[in-house]
Amino acid sequence: MVEMALEGSQFDAKHYDSTTQDILFSLCSYNTGALGRQENFTSYDEVVESFEDMSLQEDLLRGICAYGFEKPSSVQQRGIVPFCKGLDVILQSEPGTGKTTTFCSGILQQLDYNLVECQALVLAPTRELVQQIKKTMLALGDYLGVKVHACVGGTSASEVHKILPEGVHVVIGQPGCVADMMHRQSLCPDHIKVFILDDMLSHGFKDQIYDIFQLLPAKIQVGLFSAVMPPEALEITRKFMNKPVRILVDSARVWSGVSLLALRTARAKDGLIR
Numbered sequence: 001m002v003e004m005a006l007e008g009s010q011f012d013a014k015h016y017d018s019t020t021q022d023i024l025f026s027l028c029s030y031n032t033g034a035l036g037r038q039e040n041f042t043s044y045d046e047v048v049e050s051f052e053d054m055s056l057q058e059d060l061l062r063g064i065c066a067y068g069f070e071k072p073s074s075v076q077q078r079g080i081v082p083f084c085k086g087l088d089v090i091l092q093s094e095p096g097t098g099k100t101t102t103f104c105s106g107i108l109q110q111l112d113y114n115l116v117e118c119q120a121l122v123l124a125p126t127r128e129l130v131q132q133i134k135k136t137m138l139a140l141g142d143y144l145g146v147k148v149h150a151c152v153g154g155t156s157a158s159e160v161h162k163i164l165p166e167g168v169h170v171v172i173g174q175p176g177c178v179a180d181m182m183h184r185q186s187l188c189p190d191h192i193k194v195f196i197l198d199d200m201l202s203h204g205f206k207d208q209i210y211d212i213f214q215l216l217p218a219k220i221q222v223g224l225f226s227a228v229m230p231p232e233a234l235e236i237t238r239k240f241m242n243k244p245v246r247i248l249v250d251s252a253r254v255w256s257g258v259s260l261l262a263l264r265t266a267r268a269k270d271g272l273i274r
């Protein structure tokens with residue numbers, strides 16, 4: 001989680017260089033040749049300009065509203081609905097543009113709250129990011145009663161054994177810690193139906209990500225959220241994703257229509273400003 005620009009002024013051209021374009025292009029053309037280029041992707045152009053029109057559960061809408069969000073960012077306008085429909089999603093946009101809120105909403109909408117088992121697994125590269133995602137998930141899911149466990153390096157095995165039997169809906173963690181929990185069978189993957197990689201691909205965790213994929217159920221929704229799309233993204237898409245929706249949002253208009261007050265309220269709640 002980084003400080004965000006209120007005026008959308010932080011566009012960093014290096015995130016959108018020709019390599020990115022090449023990778024997105026190769027994502028399109030994988031294994032299909034020019035004629036079948038779109039076959040490996042789901043085309044999805046819908047833009048939903050208000051949270052109320054996204055067919056979200058009442059209690060999720062209440063959580064979004066209580067957090068101070070009035071209008072979705074461009075990323076959220078394009079990403080929340082396909083994610084809620086269970087589609088695989090690749091979403092690229094710069095930090096601080098609303099990606100975390102997008103996948104948290106998508107997960108919260110799809111959980112079965114009568115089943116207290118881990119149904120969604122989120123991987124993030126750092127302890128701080130894991131804690132921030134947990135905070136957002138708990139805040140948005142407050143009225144739904146979501147149970148979330150953060151799994152970061154340094155958590156003792158006995159602590160994990162204490163927490164997990166009480167039941168969770170979502171586990172968010174650093175990859176080493178999550179892999180360890182799964183190998184020790186402290187975390188049962190049988191009910192996991194959503195798997196998110198948040199900002200993981202530029203951090204060199206490929207082997208751990210592959211390891212975790214092998215332990216997950218075969219039929220799973222995958223979301224790839226990142227500011228950059230390194231070549232590993234192509235490989236993950238080929239191996240593990242099913243006709244994903246691609247969303248690439250230019251930062252210039254990402255907060256268009258979102259009030260300064262809403263942004264300031266959310267930033268204050270996130271501890272980014274006083």
Ligand SMILES: Nc1ncnc2c1ncn2[C@@H]1O[C@H](COP(=O)(O)OP(=O)(O)OP(=O)(O)O)[C@@H](O)[C@H]1O
Nearest residue numbers: 001002071072073095096097098099100101262266
């Ligand atoms: N619709 C909205 N209205 C107002 N504020 C919002 C909205 N969506 C997100 N925010 C706030 O904007 C900030 C960035 O949002 P978020 O964490 O979802 O972005 P991100 O792209 O995941 O960032 P990062 O990549 O740095 O984790 C947070 O403080 C969040 O609370």
